[in-house]
Structures are given as structure tokens and as C-alpha cells.
Amino acid sequence: MCHDPQEVLENCRCHVRGFIQPRLLLQLAKKPAHGYELMEALGEENDHPTPDPGTLYRTLRQLEEEGLVRSTWDTGGTGPARRVYELTDQGLEYLHAWAVNIRRTMARLEHFLAQYEGQFDKEKPTIEAR
Amino acid sequence: MCHDPQEVLENCRCHVRGFIQPRLLLQLAKKPAHGYELMEALGEENDHPTPDPGTLYRTLRQLEEEGLVRSTWDTGGTGPARRVYELTDQGLEYLHAWAVNIRRTMARLEHFLAQYEGQFDKEKPTIEAR
DNA sequence: TACTGCTATGTGTATTATGCATATAGAAGT
């Protein structure tokens, strides 16, 4: 088993399940956009891994199936046709609900860290862990 | 499709993947314990859903397979025999790595909420909210 | 004795999320 600190960090990544959904919904709340555009937008966000195209496009289709976004084809402009998504009223409602739950999750994480720090009475570990 | 706010909240729960792992490791860092004991401890934690026994016991076995905990049978005392787990050195290392990644995740969630609030121009909810 | 309930540890299985590889294709530059 591996003890390299870098790999240990990799092995216990802390992912929020389905987090790409509210991120997409928030981008679309700012303005309608097509998938490739959203991929670049999410890819530029601080400390987020670059999104997987497969997951992103699949998620958009799933959001549309659930009525949270709707899409139209944009054949104008240069390059291949783009499927442009926009937020629906229900999508906005979901975004707000996500925000509420994200706050609750942050509270749980804070609670964990408080317990953790109480146990080890340590300074905050840095990203390079040691 | 449903518009009941309560159900909307349910549908976009915000789960941290594998979060039961660091919670178990932290409990075991405090003191060795058996599964049932850990279930009660996690069940009492603030705002966390009561853990599923199947998931909990399976996770403990998986942690042992990976060398993060070790177990011994405790046949003393009343009731059925208990498998008592204790943290290994490597388990402690993983717990620290989890803490680092949890902080990174919190930073990402904060970044999302900042963007969200910027978009909708809302105040952060306070205790005396409204 | 039989029954009930609490303690304690598990398995079976279906669903969902995710990452990685791969496919398709228009358009623009060299």
C-alpha cells in the first residue's frame, strides 16, 4: 500500500455528489449557453477539476428531461451547430433548493472539522500536507 | 413533475461521497469502538441522517482491507460478540488527508455560494433571518 | 416455555454517479 502523501491525498478526494448540476444551473441563470461554453466556464473556475465532457453533456440532457432547462439549436455563427440551453422556472427553483442544501452540507463539514481540530489540537493542515 | 418545496429540497440533496469514512476514522481516533457503538455515535451527530447499518459495517470491513483500521473480537460483556475496531497509523494519515480535502471542498462550496449570492443579490441567511 | 425486544453483525441487489475511452462531424487555417 502506498504512503506517498500526494497519492494519499488523491485517494481520499472529497467529492460532492451531483455538484455539476447546480454549477450548470447557476451558469445558465447568468445567461443561456451551449455545452462547450459551459465546459470552458466550469473549467476556468478556481480549484475545480476540468469537467468531463461526457458527464457534462449527459447531465445537460438529464436536466432537460427533468424540465430544469430547455434547449434550442443555434445554427448561426461559425463552427458546428450548438445546442443552447436556458434555465426554466423549475430549474431556478432547483438552484435555490441546491443552495439551501449546500449551506447545510457546509455546516456538516464545519462540524466535522471542529471535532477534528478539537481532537488533534493542530493548526490547519496546508494543501501540500506537511 | 412535483413543485412541493419540501420535495424539491429532497431531490437535490447535497451528499459528500464517502463521507462516512472520515467520520468513522475520526471516531476511532478518539477511542476504539465496535460497529454498533459507531452507529449510535454517528446517529447522534447534528443534522446528519442516521447511518445505514449495511453501509456502515461494509465500510468498516473495507477500511480494514485497506489497512486503515484493524479489528479484534470482544466476547466479554453482555450481548453478542463485538468486533472492536481501532485506528492504524495509516488510518490516521488518511484522516489527516481527508481533513485537507474537506477544507478544499468547503472552499469550493463557498466559491459557489459567493457566485450564487452575487447573482441573486441575497444576504447570507443569519440566525435571526428576517 | 414462548415471546418480545434489544444488541450486534452482516449479505443481496438494484439504482445511480462517475471517469475514461471513443465516435462523429463541421469549419478554418497551412
Add this chain to the structure above:
DNA sequence: ACTTCTATATGCATAATACACATAGCAGTA
């Protein structure tokens, strides 16, 4: 012709998770 960038997808293997169910010791009590 070729490469590169833009753009949208599918296929598949693995992993996480929830929910139901199985097993069994032990204690109290009717």
C-alpha cells in the same frame, strides 16, 4: 491533404449508496 479547434454525443466498467432482508446472542416477562 492535413491538422486543429469547435461541438455533441455514446459505451462501458467501476464504485457508492439505499433499502430490504438474514442471522444470532441474550434478557426480561407473561
